[in-house]
Amino acid sequence: xxxxxPAGWMHALIFWGFLVLLFRAFEFFLIGFWPIFEGPYSxxxxxxxxxxxxxxxxxxxxxVIYYYLKDAFIFLVILACLYALYRRLVIKPKxxxxxxxxxxxxxxxxxxxxxxxxxxxxxxxxSNLGQGLTTPLHRILWEIxxxxxxxxxxxxxxxxxxxxxxxxxxxxxxxxSLEQAAYWTHVxxxxxxxxILPRSKHFHIITSIPNVFLGNVTQMGNxxxxxxxxxxxxxxxxxxRVEEFSWKKLLDLHTCTECGRCDVFCPALNSDKPLSxxxxxxxxxxxxxxxxxxxLSNKEPNEPPVIMNNAIQDATVWACTTCGxxxxxCPVMIEYVNKMVDLRRGLVLTEDRYPKELGxxxxxxxxxxxxxxxxxxxxxxxxKELNIKQWDKNNPTEYLxxxxxxxxxxxxxxxxxxSVVRALQKAGVDxxxxxxxxGCTGDPARRLGNEYLFDMLASKxxxxxxxxxxxKVIVHCPHCFNSFKHEYPEFGVKLEVIHHxxxxxxLIKENKLATENKTxxxxxxxxxxxxxxxxxxxEAPRDILKSTxxxxxxxxxxxSRERGTCCGAGxxxxxxxxxxxxxxxxxxxxxxxxxxxxxxxxxPFCVLMLxxxxxxxxxxxxxxxxxISEII
Ligand code: SF4
Ligand code: SF4
Numbered sequence: 001x002x003x004x005x006p007a008g009w010m011h012a013l014i015f016w017g018f019l020v021l022l023f024r025a026f027e028f029f030l031i032g033f034w035p036i037f038e039g040p041y042s043x044x045x046x047x048x049x050x051x052x053x054x055x056x057x058x059x060x061x062x063x064v065i066y067y068y069l070k071d072a073f074i075f076l077v078i079l080a081c082l083y084a085l086y087r088r089l090v091i092k093p094k095x096x097x098x099x100x101x102x103x104x105x106x107x108x109x110x111x112x113x114x115x116x117x118x119x120x121x122x123x124x125x126x127s128n129l130g131q132g133l134t135t136p137l138h139r140i141l142w143e144i145x146x147x148x149x150x151x152x153x154x155x156x157x158x159x160x161x162x163x164x165x166x167x168x169x170x171x172x173x174x175x176x177s178l179e180q181a182a183y184w185t186h187v188x189x190x191x192x193x194x195x196i197l198p199r200s201k202h203f204h205i206i207t208s209i210p211n212v213f214l215g216n217v218t219q220m221g222n223x224x225x226x227x228x229x230x231x232x233x234x235x236x237x238x239x240x241r242v243e244e245f246s247w248k249k250l251l252d253l254h255t256c257t258e259c260g261r262c263d264v265f266c267p268a269l270n271s272d273k274p275l276s277x278x279x280x281x282x283x284x285x286x287x288x289x290x291x292x293x294x295x296l297s298n299k300e301p302n303e304p305p306v307i308m309n310n311a312i313q314d315a316t317v318w319a320c321t322t323c324g325x326x327x328x329x330c331p332v333m334i335e336y337v338n339k340m341v342d343l344r345r346g347l348v349l350t351e352d353r354y355p356k357e358l359g360x361x362x363x364x365x366x367x368x369x370x371x372x373x374x375x376x377x378x379x380x381x382x383x384k385e386l387n388i389k390q391w392d393k394n395n396p397t398e399y400l401x402x403x404x405x406x407x408x409x410x411x412x413x414x415x416x417x418x419s420v421v422r423a424l425q426k427a428g429v430d431x432x433x434x435x436x437x438x439g440c441t442g443d444p445a446r447r448l449g450n451e452y453l454f455d456m457l458a459s460k461x462x463x464x465x466x467x468x469x470x471x472k473v474i475v476h477c478p479h480c481f482n483s484f485k486h487e488y489p490e491f492g493v494k495l496e497v498i499h500h501x502x503x504x505x506x507l508i509k510e511n512k513l514a515t516e517n518k519t520x521x522x523x524x525x526x527x528x529x530x531x532x533x534x535x536x537x538x539e540a541p542r543d544i545l546k547s548t549x550x551x552x553x554x555x556x557x558x559x560s561r562e563r564g565t566c567c568g569a570g571x572x573x574x575x576x577x578x579x580x581x582x583x584x585x586x587x588x589x590x591x592x593x594x595x596x597x598x599x600x601x602x603x604p605f606c607v608l609m610l611x612x613x614x615x616x617x618x619x620x621x622x623x624x625x626x627x628i629s630e631i632i
Contacts, residue, residue, distance in 0.1 A: 001331045004261065007087070010080045011331070014109065017077035018205065024070050024116065025190055032187060071159045074113045081110040095260030095278075105202050111189045119182035120160025122175045125167055204257045208332040211255040214248060215333035223486040224341055227349075227451050238345025238449065240306050242288045243295055245342065252334045253285040262326035262336070265559075267566045267587070272580040273319035277326040277336055280316060284339075287311035308347060317343045318355055321583065322447050322571030323529040328562050340571075344449025354449070361575045362450055369439035369457060370405040371575055380435035382407070382414040386421050389432035393468045399431040399498075400470045402484070404477040405440050406604040412611065413604045419629035420476050420500050427513040429503070431474060437464055443479040446487070448572035458483070462491035476500040476629065478530035478603045479570070485535070499531060501540040501602040501628050508547050508632075515547045515632055521597035523631070524555045526587070526610065527564035528603035541602045541628045548631050555594035565590055569605035584613035592619070599625045 002008035084106050088098055096102075167175070197203055227237055239245055262277035263269055269276050287307060294302050304310040308317075320340045327336055347353045364373035380390075382403075391400055401424070406413035424431055442457030464470075465488075473495045475481045484497045507513035523545055531537045538561050545554045559565045568574075568583030588610060591599055601607055610625045 003329065006083070007259075008331070010083050010087070013073075013076045013080040014084075015205075017073040017080070020069055020073045021077075021112075023066065028183070028187055028190070031183070067157055070116075071157060074116055074159060078110065078113050081106050081113070085110075093260075095264050097258055097260070101196075101200055101202075105193070105196065105200070108189050108193045108196075112186060112193070115182045115186035115189065117159045117163050119179055119186060120157045121163025121167065122179035122182060124157065124160050125164035125175050201256065201258045204255050204332060207251060207255040208257070211251050212333050214251070216335070224338060224446060226455070226490045227345070229452065229455065236346070237349035237451065238347070239339075239342040240308065240346040240350050241301065242284065242291055242307055242311075243301075244346075245339065249335070249339055249342075250288060252339075253281060253288055255332045256281040256285060256334060257332060258282065259331065261329040261331065262334075265325040265329050265563060265565070267321060267323060267325065267568065267583045268319040270565075271568075271583045271586050274313060274315045275317075275319035280312065280336070280339075281334065283311045308343060308351070308353075312343065314347065314353065317347070318576060320571055321529070321566045321568060321573045323566035324533045325529075325563070325566065328533050337571075341447060341449060344447075345451050346449075348449040349452060355576055357577055358448060358572075358575060361448075361572075362445065362453060365440055365442075365445055365450075365453055365457065369460075370409055371440070371444055372405070372409060374409045376439070377436055379403075379408045379438055380433065382409075382417060383421070383433060383435070386418060387425075388421060390435050391432045391437075391468055391470070396469060397430045397432040399429060399472045399474045400468075401431045401433050401474045402438060402441075402480055403433060404475065404480045404604070406477060406608075408438070410604070410608065412608060416476060416604050416607060416627040416629060419627060419632070420474075423500075423504055423507075423513060423629050423632050424474070427504075427507040429474075429507070434464065434468075437468075439464075441480045441483040443483045444572040444575060446483075447570070448575070458488060458491050462488055462493045465493045465495065470495065472496045472498070474498055474500055474503055476602075476604065476627070478528045478535070479605070482530045482534055499537060499540070499602065501531070501544065502537060504629065504632060505540040505543040508544060513632070515544075518547075519549050519598075519631075520553055521549070522553050522555060522595060523549050523598045523600050524557060524591050524594040524596035525560060526567070526591060526599050526601045526606060527561055528601065528606050529564070529566050529570050531602055532564055533562060541600060544628050544632065545600060555596060557590050557594050559590050567603075567606040567609035569603075569609045574605055574609070582613060582616075584609040585616065588613040588617060588619070592623070596623060598631070599623065600628055600631055601625060602628050 001012060085103070087093065088096065088102060088106070092098060197205060228234075229237075236244070242250070256278070258278060260278050266275065266277050284307070287310070291301055291305070294300065308314055317340050320337070322337045322340065324337060327334070344354075360373070361371045365371050368374060368376050370376070370379070388401075389397060391397070401420070403417050404413075407417035407420075408414070439461055440457050441461060442454035445451075445457060446454035470493075473484060475484065475497060476499070478499065481497055481499045484495050488495060504513065508515060525541060525545065527533075527538060527541075542554070565587045566583060567587055568578065573583075591610075599610055601610065604627065607625050607627055611620070614620045614623050614625065
């Protein structure tokens, strides 16, 4: 909420105000049925008992405290409403849809607040005149010369008192009708509000509370759920119709406030792809609302029943990099990545429809266990000259270094693997590799919706790990890291996975790895989405840079850490064609604001994407992209 401070405070005040004023709304309806019900006016919160002692009425005191709180929040909510109106009508932030509905809701809230003050003020100004000194407190204040009938009653209601005092003193006879008018304005506004609420985006006032409460706060990483392919009752896999989403995902749809914070940081939208996360949620919600009458009455679904190519276009779900920037920004904890993958699963597994370039990648993963079709027998070739042990289950090393497809086959990726190996060897780490027994983790297949293929690849690796007795694993690819750490436990292996940036940072700290020459070149940090946002590892690469570069030469751009922009490779996107502006080009533009000599990364896919972008911008000779191990 508070990442955008003014908007965050405005919403928070209105929200907290609503919580406090719910009780007041209830009281208003009580007053309607029983006008005699007068809140704290009927409470003598201090009295003198028969023997002359002072008696405190606890309920009465709580009531009075509540009245003060109520007035404080009425004041704050009025300020928040005025700011919200100013923001909508004058500032007009790009991320907001400036609908009339928003203005009507704000005016209703404003009216509810103001009518409360008028009601109190009118009532105070005619009902208390001449009542006399009714409580010991009245008497004390009278003794010190602070007595005025309006002010005295204002002990319960400061805002009402102020209003009573500014009313013309001349005609008290109109005040009962003013009180009545304020009363009816107040209750009618509440009733209109309650009718509009469930039919508009303002339903989030109700749904955001359970949605946030039931949000997944313990889960780290972008963990997707496994499909039970043995379940013969299932005719489809993934999501093709809206009712196939889990109830929590449907609650998400009803919770969107349409604030557009997700849009601001979506790398796909910012590079002109046909994906706006906000619009994605709105379109799904509208589709759900359209299907709801049929679903509730168990009738045939309304036409068209399927989501894809109707409510949502195929290109929209393929544009997502699963970077999680939208989820990081969403103030009401709406999840996106899982929905995107659910829909991709529906397309791939049920409708057998996906971009044509994925056909080859899926086939290569299936037959060679890497997305580019290199023979599996060449997987260990990169390591031939490096004197690396092969994993021996009878004589295991402390760690298994899982190299990954990029590090094994891609020419640039192999250089990163070599640097990791050299750093580990220099620090005396006891490690070995699986060589040709290693296979793809399956992460790209999973993010691209081919859960069947992922299941196959993950099961095979899990079998190897179990059979070989592997426990501690070093990876330099954040996608392998995320998969092993959060997704492989479902395949019966619980690995202790460590990313090379974390291990190398520890080794430096423990003085096991010396970094002799500090560079004065300007280095800017680029966070990978799967180490950063999805796994909250931000410090390790920065700790390494502290020991390899002078502090003043290490730079951060505004979009770093939680707000770091994706390079465009995630979610299997490195296997897909990209239309329009390239995400990596936008990212390089952001990073170039720091005028770097080197861009420091901790992901081999980020290396590829950013290097390509630098070349395309003719910056390839002046700016280098280096993995953190290469910097060491
Ligand atoms: S995960 Fe990233 S690319 Fe996908 S919708 Fe969210 S912000 Fe956009
Ligand atoms: S999904 Fe979240 S961030 Fe995006 S518009 Fe809806 S409430 Fe705002």
